[in-house]
Amino acid sequence: MGALLVIIALVGAWELYADFGPVESFLLPPPHQVGQALVDDRSLLWSNFTVTAQEVALGMLLATVAGIALAVLIHLSPTVRRAVYPLLIGSQSIPLPIYAPLLVAWLGYDIAPKLAIVALICFFPIVVTVRDGLAAVDPELLKLMRTLDASRWRTLRVVEAPSALPALFSGLRIAVTVAMIGAVFAELSGSSDGLGHLIQQSIPQFETARAYAAVAVLSVFAVALVAVLTVAERRLLPWAHASRGAAS
DSSP states (O other): OHHHHHHHHHHHHHHHHHHHSSSOTTTSOOHHHHHHHHHHTHHHHHHHHHHHHHHHHHHHHHHHHHHHHHHHHHHHOHHHHHHHHHHHHHHTTSOHHHHHHHHHHHHOSSHHHHHHHHHHHHHHHHHHHHHHHHHTSOHHHHHHHHHTTOOHHHHIIIIIHHHHHHHHHHHHHHHHHHHHHHHHHHHHHSOSSSHHHHHHHHTTTTOHHHHHHHHHHHHHHHHHHHHHHHHHHHHHOHHHHHHHHHHO
């Protein structure tokens, strides 16, 4: 209820400012025009949304598989950690506008560069959170596994991997939000469809309400994905939520 009241207040303030403020409506359309665009352009928004949603889903899948693999490798090998981890951190300082056009030039204008950009932007939070989750295992559990003469692989599978699952879901929630940015920017760099392409086309045509409607669709999609991940975590990892509740 609190979030709903905040949204109503913000939308109301936006409506008043757009109607009576100094900014023209073609620059800042009022919410009722954005809502009208959601209705009038629903088929156009939907067709472009399905393209962007596919890019986000497949890009996140690639980032998750590669991120988990690298996190495990970094966790198991101090040599790999010392060699790769600084490079991984340094790679995040490279602005997206630098490498996005290069990927489009290398991979073409189909879905491949979009997946690469989304995967690259989602990769880092997944690697970092999973690696931290693997390293945060109770030392007493590790001591117990050594007492039982368990192999390194068995310790990873039985103790460390389950302990890292809550961290994985945290990383996925972070990745979802940045995945939208990556997908839109990939479409802005070169695309013939998708919500990013629709935004890029709408603004020069003074269809600003349509552009804002596309942004609203992206925001709702991100919130929905985070909600799905939260529900999945509660269903799959009830023990993690029980321990958090006890801690709070």
